[in-house]
Amino acid sequence: MNEQETSLRELRHIKKMMEQSSRFISLSGLSGIVAGLCALAGAWFATRSISAYAHGGQLNYDTLISQLVFIAACVLACAFVFAFIFTYLRAKKTGVSIWGNTTYRMLFNLAVPLVAGGFFVLRILQMDHVFLIAPTCLLFYGLALVNVSKYTLGEIKYLGYCEIILGVINLWVPGYGLAFWAAGFGILHIIYGIIMWWKYERV
Amino acid sequence: MNNPIENLNKTFDSRIRLGIMSALIVNEEVNFNTLKELINVTDGNLASHLKALEEMQYIKVKKGFIGRKTNTNYTITKAGEKAFKIHIDALGKMIKDMQ
Numbered sequence: 001m002n003e004q005e006t007s008l009r010e011l012r013h014i015k016k017m018m019e020q021s022s023r024f025i026s027l028s029g030l031s032g033i034v035a036g037l038c039a040l041a042g043a044w045f046a047t048r049s050i051s052a053y054a055h056g057g058q059l060n061y062d063t064l065i066s067q068l069v070f071i072a073a074c075v076l077a078c079a080f081v082f083a084f085i086f087t088y089l090r091a092k093k094t095g096v097s098i099w100g101n102t103t104y105r106m107l108f109n110l111a112v113p114l115v116a117g118g119f120f121v122l123r124i125l126q127m128d129h130v131f132l133i134a135p136t137c138l139l140f141y142g143l144a145l146v147n148v149s150k151y152t153l154g155e156i157k158y159l160g161y162c163e164i165i166l167g168v169i170n171l172w173v174p175g176y177g178l179a180f181w182a183a184g185f186g187i188l189h190i191i192y193g194i195i196m197w198w199k200y201e202r203v
Numbered sequence: 204m205n206n207p208i209e210n211l212n213k214t215f216d217s218r219i220r221l222g223i224m225s226a227l228i229v230n231e232e233v234n235f236n237t238l239k240e241l242i243n244v245t246d247g248n249l250a251s252h253l254k255a256l257e258e259m260q261y262i263k264v265k266k267g268f269i270g271r272k273t274n275t276n277y278t279i280t281k282a283g284e285k286a287f288k289i290h291i292d293a294l295g296k297m298i299k300d301m302q
Contacts, residue, residue: 003208003297004297004298007294007295007297007298008298010221010294011291011294011295011298013218013221013222013225014221014224014225014291015225017221017222017225017226017241017242018225018226018228018229020241021225021226021229021230021233021237021241022226022229022230097240100237100240101230101233101237
């Protein structure tokens with residue numbers, strides 16, 4: 001009985017060491033929630049710009065596009081800053097260092113599909129296939145999350161699968177890009193953030 | 204049936220050595236400071252356990268420099284991988300057999 005307990009403890013220790021040395025585990029659920037809120041705020045601003053354009057106001061097409069790109073950049077910056085702050089606070093609380101091999105590996109594996117997707121979206125914008133932008137963002141982001149799941153808490157791959165499914169559906173429902181974008185980057189992030197926070201950070 | 208305790212490797216008796224092997228088996232290479240931070244031990248203590256594993260030829264040492272600072276990396280050998288897997292299997296069997 002005692003030997004059994006020792007074996008179990010040893011195996012748990014091995015598992016913990018494997019995970020801590022290879023995965024970045026400080027990603028906070030709160031950053032998911034805030035990223036989702038940023039995305040919803042962005043979607044609201046975007047809707048306002050689009051309806052101003054649709055009602056034939058002062059906005060011409062090029063200004064609309066540059067406004068939308070500006071909004072998207074703000075959302076990305078806000079989400080990134082908040083993700084960093086919450087993750088930093090969590091790492092400090094659990095006493096894990098935030099800059100290590102695991103962080104570098106996670107960021108790199110996240111960046112590869114995102115940068116590729118970024119170029120793709122840029123080209124879509126240049127060619128004026130605006131209806132493809134939202135599904136492309138969702139698809140590449142979903143792939144990035146699935147790719148990164150080996151290097152951080154594994155649950156993130158389910159978020160990735162959901163983003164991919166939304167992206168695929170959106171390909172056949174053109175004209176609702178913004179709604180899909182808000183669902184994928186807003187609502188899914190918030191749900192994911194709440195689940196992760198509930199599971200790992202609730203005291 | 205043979206006794207799983209016989210398959211437990213005496214070399215892996217210490218927590219520090221378990222930590223080292225666990226980190227090396229899932230990473231291509233790990234440097235000294237990362238191991239130190241992960242396992243939370245003093246330099247001397249970690250170094251002596253690393254030495255012991257190196258003498259068993261379970262791990263390999265690669266010394267290098269980053270600028271003027273020494274940077275020592277460790278990798279697991281084929282023999283080390285095999286020995287550690289047998290050890291983990293034995294631990295698993297012990298739990299199953301006694302249930």
